[in-house]
Every structure is written in C-alpha cells, then in structure tokens.
Amino acid sequence: xxxxxxxxxxxxxxxxxxxxxxxxxxxxxxxxxxxEIKCQESQFPFEALQALGFPHIAVAGQKGxxxxxxxxxxxxxxxxxxxxxxxxxxxxxSIKLDGAEAGQKPIVVHNLYVPAGGDIPDPVINDKFQHKxxxxxxxxxxxxxxxxxxxxxxxxxxxxNVAPLPTDVWSHKQLLKVVxxxxxxxxxxxxxxxxxxxxxxxxxxxxxxEKLFTWWSYRNRDWRVSNRGRxxxxxxxxxxxxxxxxxxxxxxxxxxWTRTSDHVPVIADFEI
DNA sequence: ATGGTGGCACCGCCA
Numbered sequence: 001x002x003x004x005x006x007x008x009x010x011x012x013x014x015x016x017x018x019x020x021x022x023x024x025x026x027x028x029x030x031x032x033x034x035x036e037i038k039c040q041e042s043q044f045p046f047e048a049l050q051a052l053g054f055p056h057i058a059v060a061g062q063k064g065x066x067x068x069x070x071x072x073x074x075x076x077x078x079x080x081x082x083x084x085x086x087x088x089x090x091x092x093x094s095i096k097l098d099g100a101e102a103g104q105k106p107i108v109v110h111n112l113y114v115p116a117g118g119d120i121p122d123p124v125i126n127d128k129f130q131h132k133x134x135x136x137x138x139x140x141x142x143x144x145x146x147x148x149x150x151x152x153x154x155x156x157x158x159x160x161n162v163a164p165l166p167t168d169v170w171s172h173k174q175l176l177k178v179v180x181x182x183x184x185x186x187x188x189x190x191x192x193x194x195x196x197x198x199x200x201x202x203x204x205x206x207x208x209x210e211k212l213f214t215w216w217s218y219r220n221r222d223w224r225v226s227n228r229g230r231x232x233x234x235x236x237x238x239x240x241x242x243x244x245x246x247x248x249x250x251x252x253x254x255x256x257w258t259r260t261s262d263h264v265p266v267i268a269d270f271e272i
Numbered sequence: 273a274t275g276g277t278g279g280c281a282c283c284g285c286c287a
Contacts, residue, residue: 011287012279036287038280064280065287116287128286161287218277218287262278262287 001272003030003074005109007157007233008254009215009263013037013069017048019257023265024052027251030073033111035159035263037067044069060090068093068111068158079108084138085131091115105153107241107272112158114139117179129179132161136188143196155270156198156236159263162189165203167211168231180230198236201268205248214250215263223255235268246271 006029010016013034024032032054037044041061049057054071060081061067067090070076079094091113096106115135118128146152162185166172175181193200206212213229220226237245251265 015279036279064282065285118286219275221276259278 002270003272004267004269005029005031005033005155005157005235006251006265006267007033007035007111007159007235008265009035009113009159009233009261011036011038011261011263013067014039014043014045015259016261017045019254019260020049021052022257023251023254027265027267029267031109032071033109033157034069034071035067035111035113036261037061037069038064039067058093058095060093062088062090066090066113068113070095070109070111072097074098076109077106079110082142084142085134087131089115091135105151108152108154110154110156110158112139112156112160114159114161116161117185119179121177121179121182121184123184132179133184133188136162136185136192139192140188140195143192143198146196151240152196152238153240154196154238155241157234157266159232160189160234161232162186163230163232164189165208165231167208168213170211170213170228170230175230180232193236197239199239199242199245201235201237201242201245202231202248202250202266204242204245212250214266216255218262233263233266235266237270241270241272244270244272 041059056072059069075098076095082092094110115132117132120126123130169175214233216223247269
C-alpha cells in the first residue's frame with residue numbers, strides 16, 4: 001500500500017478553496033490534513049472538497065479560529081477529537097485508515113494545530129504562552145500513556161508552532177527569545193517526540209545541517225529574498241512506520257500564489 | 273528599534 005500524505009495550514013479553508021484545488025491537481029495527495037480552517041463544521045465546504053476527489057472528510061471546527069480537517073481519497077474511520085487543555089479549542093482530529101493488512105493494526109493519522117502562544121514568551125504575563133506549554137506537556141502525557149511503542153502505527157502531522165532545531169529558523173541566535181524557538185518550547189517539543197519515540201520524517205530526508213522552513217510571515221514583503229522562515233509544520237511517524245516514509249517535500253511554490261497562506265504544504269509518501 | 277500583514281467577526285482577537 002502506497003499513499004501520499006500532505007499537511008497544510010490553510011489559514012481559512014473557505015477563502016482558499018481555489019488554492020487547495022490548484023495544490024491538489026498539481027500534487028495529488030491521497031490524504032490532506034488542513035489546519036486553521038477557521039470555520040465551524042456547519043460552514044465547511046464539504047461538496048467542493050469532495051468534488052476534488054476526497055469523498056471521506058473529517059472536521060473539527062469552531063467559530064472563527066483554529067480548526068482542523070482531514071480529507072481523504074482512502075476510506076477511514078473517525079478516531080477522536082481531543083481537547084487537550086480543556087479550553088474547547090478545535091485543535092486535534094485523528095482518523096484510522098481502513099484496508100490495513102490482515103493481522104496489522106490500523107494506521108492512525110493525527111492532525112494537530114498546537115497553540116501559537118502569543119507574542120511574549122513569558123507564561124506569567126502571557127496566558128497564551130502558558131497554554132502552549134501546557135498543550136505540549138499534555139501531548140507528552142498523552143503519548144506516554146500509549147503502549148507498544150514499536151508496534152503502534154501512527155502518523156502525526158500539523159502545525160506544531162515550534163521550530164525545534166537551530167536550522168529550523170533563519171537565525172537561531174535572533175530567535176531564541178521569539179515564541180516558536182524559545183528553550184521552554186523546544187525542550188518540550190523534544191519531550192513530546194521522546195514520549196512515543198516519534199521520528200521526525202522531514203529531517204530523515206533533509207540533514208539537520210540544512211535550513212528547512214515551512215512558514216514565512218506575511219509581514220516580509222519579499223519572502224524569498226529575505227527568507228526569514230521557520231519550520232513550524234511537521235510530519236512524524238512511529239518507529240513501525242519510520243522506514244515507510246520513502247520521500248518528503250516542502251511545496252514552496254504555493255507561497256508565491258495570490259492571497260495564499262503564510263504556511264506551505266509538506267508532503268510525505270508512505271510505502272507500507 | 274520599529275513596524276510590517278492577514279482572516280474573521282465584532283466593534284478586537286488571534287495569528
């Protein structure tokens with residue numbers, strides 16, 4: 001079984017349907033995980049996305065903010081929608097892929113949108129930063145509770161809003177005090193990864209010495225020239241699927257499209 | 273050192 005998985009923080013699914021169509025036609029993902037859909041499930045453009053070749057759709061939405069959706073050409077069962085910090089935010093959704101081989105566990109795909117954390121990296125005066133740290137801790141606790149780390153077949157994708165490595169930001173030194181790359185965040189990020197021996201699929205394909213970004217601020221006019229990017233979007237796999245991710249690519253071309261998202265899609269091909 | 277942009281929904285919030 002081979003499938004192509006893509007993740008993209010779309011920053012409003014409703015106003016970027018044309019860009020989703022353009023991306024899907026060019027890259028033909030079998031599963032597309034979207035974050036920041038910014039709408040309720042009742043407002044979600046099911047018909048338009050089904051028409052793009054995704055008959056199977058799961059949505060966790062809320063009014064105006066956040067929200068994730070997983071679109072699939074392959075049949076799946078809805079897993080769960082976790083509210084990790086109990087604030088009623090729609091930030092997680094998991095699915096279980098059908099068609100697994102006899103005797104194998106299903107493949108679970110987690111789609112996550114970790115809180116951005118606000119501007120000031122101080123949990124005492126900035127509750128949004130506290131929430132982000134709590135959210136990462138809750139992820140660690142959650143995955144620590146999973147058994148059979150080597151046999152569970154799970155993929156986790158999404159906008160995790162942390163750039164963990166020095167080469168995941170345009171300037172390690174200048175961003176150490178900027179939310180997304182501060183030590184309290186990157187340390188927790190490492191703890192989440194360790195909690196289930198998650199594999200960083202993107203870094204399996206691009207050496208840690210090389211810069212690798214998935215997000216460029218809207219505030220930099222010429223994003224390609226200034227290249228002040230960060231790697232905020234991630235694809236992880238459990239040990240049982242680590243070798244199955246046979247290729248990975250960051251689709252930078254979408255960042256040049258008119259009225260696009262500030263995040264670009266990341267694709268991984270799995271050969272199970 | 274500062275301000276720079278964008279979406280949604282409300283008369284700012286969140287990113």
